[in-house]
Amino acid sequence: MNIQEMILTLQKHWSDQNCxxxxxxxxxxxxxxxxxxxxxxxxxxxxxxxxxxEPSRRPADGRYGQNPNRLYQHHQFQVxxxxxxxxxxxxxxxxLAALGIDPLKHDIRFVEDxxxxxxxxxAGLGWEVWLDGMEITQFTYFQQIGGLEAKPxxxxxxxxxxxxxxxxxxxxxxxxxxxxxxVTVGDIFYQPEYEHSTYTFEESNEAMLFDLFSKYExxxxxxxEKGLVFPAYDYVLKCSHTFNLLDAKGVISVTERTGxxxxxxxxxxxxxxxxxxxxxxxxxxxxKQEVSEx
Amino acid sequence: xxxxxxxxxxxxxxxxxRFIDDAKQQLKERTIDWLNSLRIPFEDIxxxxxxxxxxxxxxxxxxxxxxxxxEVKGPSKKIAVDDDGNWTKAAIGFTKGQGxxxxxxxxxxxxxxxxxxxxxxxxxxxxxxxxxxxxxIVLGLQFxxxxxxxxxxxxxxxxxxxxxxLYGNEVIPxxxxxIVASDQTYGHRFLGKRISLKxxxxxxxxxxxxxxxxDSSEREHMIVDGIKELEHNKGWxxxxxxxxxxxxxxxxxxxxxxxxxxxxxxxxxxxxxxxxSMKEHQRYFPVRSKKGELLPYFVGIRNGNKEHLDxxxxxxxxxxxxxxxxxxxxxxxxxxxxxxxNMEKLNRVVFQEELGTVHDKMKRVxxxxxxxxxxxxxKEETKENARRAAAISKFDLVTNMVNEFTDLQGIMxxxxxxxxxxxxxxxKAINEHYMPRNAHDSLPETTExxxxxxxxxxxxxxxxxxxxxxxxxxxxxxGLRRQAIGILQILKQQKWNISVEALVEASLSIxxxxxxxxxxxxxxxxxxxxxxYMRAVYIMxxxxxxxxxxxxxxxxxxxxxxxxxxxAYVLMxxxxxxxxxxxxxxxxxxxxxxxxxxxxxxxxxxxxxxxEKNLFQxxxxxxxxxxxxxxxxxxxxxLEALAMMEEPIHQFFDHTMVMADDHKVKENxxxxxxxxxxxxxxxxxLTKIEWKQQF
Numbered sequence: 006m007n008i009q010e011m012i013l014t015l016q017k018h019w020s021d022q023n024c025x026x027x028x029x030x031x032x033x034x035x036x037x038x039x040x041x042x043x044x045x046x047x048x049x050x051x052x053x054x055x056x057x058x059e060p061s062r063r064p065a066d067g068r069y070g071q072n073p074n075r076l077y078q079h080h081q082f083q084v085x086x087x088x089x090x091x092x093x094x095x096x097x098x099x100x101l102a103a104l105g106i107d108p109l110k111h112d113i114r115f116v117e118d119x120x121x122x123x124x125x126x127x128a129g130l131g132w133e134v135w136l137d138g139m140e141i142t143q144f145t146y147f148q149q150i151g152g153l154e155a156k157p158x159x160x161x162x163x164x165x166x167x168x169x170x171x172x173x174x175x176x177x178x179x180x181x182x183x184x185x186x187x188v189t190v191g192d193i194f195y196q197p198e199y200e201h202s203t204y205t206f207e208e209s210n211e212a213m214l215f216d217l218f219s220k221y222e223x224x225x226x227x228x229x230e231k232g233l234v235f236p237a238y239d240y241v242l243k244c245s246h247t248f249n250l251l252d253a254k255g256v257i258s259v260t261e262r263t264g265x266x267x268x269x270x271x272x273x274x275x276x277x278x279x280x281x282x283x284x285x286x287x288x289x290x291x292x293k294q295e296v297s298e299x
Numbered sequence: 300x301x302x303x304x305x306x307x308x309x310x311x312x313x314x315x316x317r318f319i320d321d322a323k324q325q326l327k328e329r330t331i332d333w334l335n336s337l338r339i340p341f342e343d344i345x346x347x348x349x350x351x352x353x354x355x356x357x358x359x360x361x362x363x364x365x366x367x368x369x370e371v372k373g374p375s376k377k378i379a380v381d382d383d384g385n386w387t388k389a390a391i392g393f394t395k396g397q398g399x400x401x402x403x404x405x406x407x408x409x410x411x412x413x414x415x416x417x418x419x420x421x422x423x424x425x426x427x428x429x430x431x432x433x434x435x436i437v438l439g440l441q442f443x444x445x446x447x448x449x450x451x452x453x454x455x456x457x458x459x460x461x462x463x464x465l466y467g468n469e470v471i472p473x474x475x476x477x478i479v480a481s482d483q484t485y486g487h488r489f490l491g492k493r494i495s496l497k498x499x500x501x502x503x504x505x506x507x508x509x510x511x512x513x514d515s516s517e518r519e520h521m522i523v524d525g526i527k528e529l530e531h532n533k534g535w536x537x538x539x540x541x542x543x544x545x546x547x548x549x550x551x552x553x554x555x556x557x558x559x560x561x562x563x564x565x566x567x568x569x570x571x572x573x574x575x576s577m578k579e580h581q582r583y584f585p586v587r588s589k590k591g592e593l594l595p596y597f598v599g600i601r602n603g604n605k606e607h608l609d610x611x612x613x614x615x616x617x618x619x620x621x622x623x624x625x626x627x628x629x630x631x632x633x634x635x636x637x638x639x640x641n642m643e644k645l646n647r648v649v650f651q652e653e654l655g656t657v658h659d660k661m662k663r664v665x666x667x668x669x670x671x672x673x674x675x676x677x678k679e680e681t682k683e684n685a686r687r688a689a690a691i692s693k694f695d696l697v698t699n700m701v702n703e704f705t706d707l708q709g710i711m712x713x714x715x716x717x718x719x720x721x722x723x724x725x726x727k728a729i730n731e732h733y734m735p736r737n738a739h740d741s742l743p744e745t746t747e748x749x750x751x752x753x754x755x756x757x758x759x760x761x762x763x764x765x766x767x768x769x770x771x772x773x774x775x776x777x778g779l780r781r782q783a784i785g786i787l788q789i790l791k792q793q794k795w796n797i798s799v800e801a802l803v804e805a806s807l808s809i810x811x812x813x814x815x816x817x818x819x820x821x822x823x824x825x826x827x828x829x830x831x832y833m834r835a836v837y838i839m840x841x842x843x844x845x846x847x848x849x850x851x852x853x854x855x856x857x858x859x860x861x862x863x864x865x866x867a868y869v870l871m872x873x874x875x876x877x878x879x880x881x882x883x884x885x886x887x888x889x890x891x892x893x894x895x896x897x898x899x900x901x902x903x904x905x906x907x908x909x910x911e912k913n914l915f916q917x918x919x920x921x922x923x924x925x926x927x928x929x930x931x932x933x934x935x936x937x938l939e940a941l942a943m944m945e946e947p948i949h950q951f952f953d954h955t956m957v958m959a960d961d962h963k964v965k966e967n968x969x970x971x972x973x974x975x976x977x978x979x980x981x982x983x984x985l986t987k988i989e990w991k992q993q994f
Binding site for chain 1: 311313314315316317350442444446447448449450457458460488490550551552581590599601602603606607611612614617619621625626647661911943
């Protein structure tokens, strides 16, 4: 099964579970969790079920396209269900079956892995799912987001698309994976991997990036104070990516590092709070069915 | 009495393996306590645990509580009976409240006062009606980490997905976290199916048929047997790490052992990295030859049966291959760097906010190393090796390998140092400066390693104490206690002639010069002494030395720790030795009468009797051998020297009045005793010892 078919299969599977199929969010980010479709929407009492593919940029993981396992940008298939359904593990295992993974032929395990993202004030409990010893999915019950208690609890499934594909297609090198018939990951991503790595580690303009970080931060702050949570959050994401670029370049010392993370976290927390307030002001519109019933 | 068996099983999403054994134990103990508090008799109880279930089976649970007759105390006779001898309202109220009449009342005296009593018969309730309370036991289990799920308010180790509760063949009516109990349970996630249990006793067997081995010791046996079989068939040696075995036992419901291999080329990567990859990351058992060499194979445990085991093995091989390629890549990349480049990077790695970067720390450690080497008067070559090892001791912290495998700090340092052209001793000292890494680790073998290890640990301890990081209770994030114990163990082994107090002083003055401390030097010194004192007592206790003896030899600080230990061993021996009784009494007699312990002028002209003269002579004779014994740290000889004064001391006290009327004579006698006391205290404060000679 090629990657394109995998994505179609997963989309179909989760669409059948009444998930809204979204597209990737158009601001750079390090993980699918950071999309507002997860991070903000997981907050508050409104039900929310969504699935999407998220290209995730991790500048420090860039390897000039030379490493068979590490990428500047990889893809995550992200599922959020709030509240977490009681049969979520079965739904997940069914999705693996849909990808042609017969559990009787393999060893599938849920191995404890508690997830934490201090930058976003987020934490959850759950597992990494092992397929014959390989981590293919991060399975997390959110407990806290943006410093707020997640209530009801949203469950997050993050499939590592390339990881899973390397198993399904039995390939050693990520660049040999078939994206679709006759087109490999290498065909599409080798050049950007090389160029992004070169840019990140050698060519990026540090002074400009430092400047951008401050400007994005100010804009986020200002926008948030106007109660515009979504645009404010976009600037937080930009801060985060800019920070990642500077960090990968090795120009942020360890002490400074803590400071920068704290600045992003403060913003993310504030925005999380404002988001819930804003939804409440709107009367939690997605709760309206339940409200009218009661 | 009629009895039935009772079973409770909680089905959960996969629990963390490290919490399962404890949860299982709690479930059992709490159930016992609860049944006892309900006065429900039972024969036997066993609990079980797998990643997906916690269960408890209670055999022969009585069908009802026993009936009991209870004596209920009422008001005192004074209130209960009026002047005419009739029952008052209080008495009647009491009987009504108990569902009795005044005819049932009787009087009993308690502490001189009479009170009303009735006997009340309480019929035992049916067990079936009480078992719903099991719910509270389940929800009362304590876990180190809890979570919430769905829209429930329950906090538990993992989401609860089913509850099986039977008393005899009846379902116990209870509901936990929105789940209604039934007689249904679930087999292995993939190999088993949902089944109905008709009888609690059938629990284990019924689940075994569904590929769930509920008893963890049975799962452990299956794993060990599988490993033994592989050893036998393939001629391998597979060392079983008990921690890993416990973990994998609780990661599966139905274990099957399998093996896989990896390319021999990876054997060029340092073995420690390969072993860490296999054990820590993948939970595999590494494989060795009969001679103990690492072989390119591994053993894993599948949660399932033997079907398609080849596919599972192949998948695991692929994962391990990716991990080992990473390790190999890191190993090769690290070799392209140099010690100097790594040292530069350490300028940016913070050791501790107030104590500066790792680079700053190494500079302090170099100074301590130089001072220590100087003091110990080691060979020039040793000094140079130690200095170099200290100067680059942390360079491996910024390598890819240590970044990935943090346990390999020092180990990679040694290997890379050799590759970068450092001499063998320096390289080894880099590794050894972390030793002892834990309570069971070995100590540095080289003098260089021992010196740098002490310097590094000392710098961390005094640095932290200087800025107010003092371990309290279970809080010791920098492992200061372990490091202080490490220093003392090295001093004990090396028998170096240096006092702990001098070490503390050396580090203190470096911090003072750098102006880092934010507390008074005197306070830091006091805390440091106390901190080391506690560890010294701890080590002594571990070595079988009683606290009073430890106190006696450490009364004036730790000093030369190995010598303090020697003295303690000798005293532990002597305290039981009846031939030493008289000696000890003599020495303690001196200590008891002296308040000052210093050399005072003794004037032989003022002696009035021969006993004084003899004692003085004996003391003078003692000085040379005693001081020789002390300076060569020979505890037995030192004590023997002191013992030579036994007879003269007794004679002196038996025939001399110390507190003579003549002031000069008295002072002269006290001066003599004070000189002797000073020598005894140099050995130990013998008054602190509880002498235990048996007669």
